[in-house]
Amino acid sequence: MSVAAVNDTKHWLRGGAGGPLLLVALVVVAVAFLFFYYLYPGLHRGYGDKIPFARAIFGGALEQPIPFSHRLHATDKEIACQYCHPYTERSMNAGLPTIGKCLGCHDHIIPEHEEILKLKVYREAGATLPWKRVYYNPDHVFFPHYRHIAKGVQCTECHGEIEQVDRLRQATFYMGMCINCHRRKNAPITCVACHQ
Numbered sequence: 350m351s352v353a354a355v356n357d358t359k360h361w362l363r364g365g366a367g368g369p370l371l372l373v374a375l376v377v378v379a380v381a382f383l384f385f386y387y388l389y390p391g392l393h394r395g396y397g398d399k400i401p402f403a404r405a406i407f408g409g410a411l412e413q414p415i416p417f418s419h420r421l422h423a424t425d426k427e428i429a430c431q432y433c434h435p436y437t438e439r440s441m442n443a444g445l446p447t448i449g450k451c452l453g454c455h456d457h458i459i460p461e462h463e464e465i466l467k468l469k470v471y472r473e474a475g476a477t478l479p480w481k482r483v484y485y486n487p488d489h490v491f492f493p494h495y496r497h498i499a500k501g502v503q504c505t506e507c508h509g510e511i512e513q514v515d516r517l518r519q520a521t522f523y524m525g526m527c528i529n530c531h532r533r534k535n536a537p538i539t540c541v542a543c544h545q
């Protein structure tokens with residue numbers, strides 16, 4: 350950058366003619382972005398068509414019994430989604446890993462880590478991990494995972510880039526998101542397909 354250009358920038362920042370305008374424009378863009386990306390689908394419950402990932406980032410944090418990281422396990426350690434969620438291909442539900450599955454690795458990997466010791470306490474008590482649900486549909490919605498996996502729909506198309514985040518946050522699916530894709534892919538859009 351030339352000296353003249355630098356001086357120019359400083360002049361701008363100090364509030365030359367374009368300064369305040371630029372600031373106002375930035376604020377307007379930021380507010381509009383937040384509104385459409387995050388608030389708008391919530392205000393129009395039932396019609397939003399965003400994948401709920403926006404909420405999984407900005408929504409309320411979920412306190413899980415063990416702070417589990419998808420980024421670490423799925424991306425860094427390259428463990429396949431279906432290794433831990435084994436039923437997506439054949440069942441309505443994806444399923445969550447049992448304590449036995451976690452400890453299959455963690456009896457050998459970092460076995461003395463504070464969080465792993467907690468896992469062992471659950472195992473000794475014969476308890477299951479009380480994971481809080483992250484993504485859910487209300488009871489009146491019928492959702493078969495296996496029908497989607499059979500047609501090659503990817504996890505990310507509905508859940509977002511889960512493998513990039515350390516902690517998931519509460520998220521809700523909107524009907525518009527389901528219907529948009531069903532239209533695109535010629536899947537059923539009659540009401541009874543999803544509300545039985």
Ligand code: HEC
Pocket residue numbers: 394395396486487490522523524525527528531537538539540541542543544
């Ligand atoms: C592809 C799946 C799908 C189809 C087809 C579908 N819905 Fe839905 N519907 C959903 C899901 C998912 C929800 C829950 C999320 C939400 O409320 O947006 C829902 C929620 C609703 C709700 C509750 C909204 C609320 O605010 O609680 C009503 C009412 C509804 N659907 C009516 C219909 C009618 C009428 C049709 C047919 C014209 C229809 N749906 C077709 C998936 C579907």
Ligand code: HEC
Pocket residue numbers: 415416417418421422426428446447450451452453454455458459462464465468
């Ligand atoms: C296929 C093997 C495997 C499975 C299954 C597995 N993990 Fe891990 N986990 C790892 C590896 C590898 C690391 C990284 C260890 C290191 O840092 O050296 C790790 C790290 C961790 C850590 C430490 C992370 C941190 O931030 O320090 C926790 C906590 C953890 N895992 C919990 C779990 C839980 C809970 C489950 C079951 C839901 C699970 N793991 C299942 C392989 C596994």
Ligand code: HEC
Pocket residue numbers: 413417419422423428429430431432433434445446480481482483484485504505508511512516517
């Ligand atoms: C090592 C095991 C492991 C692997 C690999 C793994 N997950 Fe998970 N997953 C979990 C555990 C444990 C939870 C519950 C804790 C949480 O919500 O963070 C979970 C939660 C989820 C949830 C939310 C469940 C709910 O309550 O609604 C989704 C969606 C999900 N995983 C998708 C994926 C996808 C997609 C991949 C691959 C990119 C993947 N997972 C890889 C262990 C795993």
Ligand code: HEC
Pocket residue numbers: 430431434437441442443444445484485486487492494497498502503504505506507508522
């Ligand atoms: C077409 C959209 C879609 C795709 C593709 C999809 N899911 Fe889901 N997933 C959902 C919906 C909707 C729910 C909530 C279901 C409910 O509440 O009944 C859900 C729930 C889950 C849960 C919560 C626990 C459970 O047993 O339901 C996990 C874990 C999960 N999905 C993992 C995955 C993984 C892993 C993949 C890829 C192999 C995947 N999903 C692909 C839409 C999808």
Ligand code: HEC
Pocket residue numbers: 486490491492493496497500502506507522523526527528530531534535536537542543
């Ligand atoms: C990314 C695209 C996509 C999204 C998002 C999606 N679906 Fe689907 N859905 C499909 C495809 C593709 C099929 C397979 C149709 C087939 O088997 O011919 C399907 C099939 C279904 C079926 C079986 C319909 C039947 O009777 O044959 C149901 C039920 C369903 N989806 C519900 C949902 C619900 C509820 C949601 C939202 C929570 C949703 N889907 C989101 C692509 C999607």
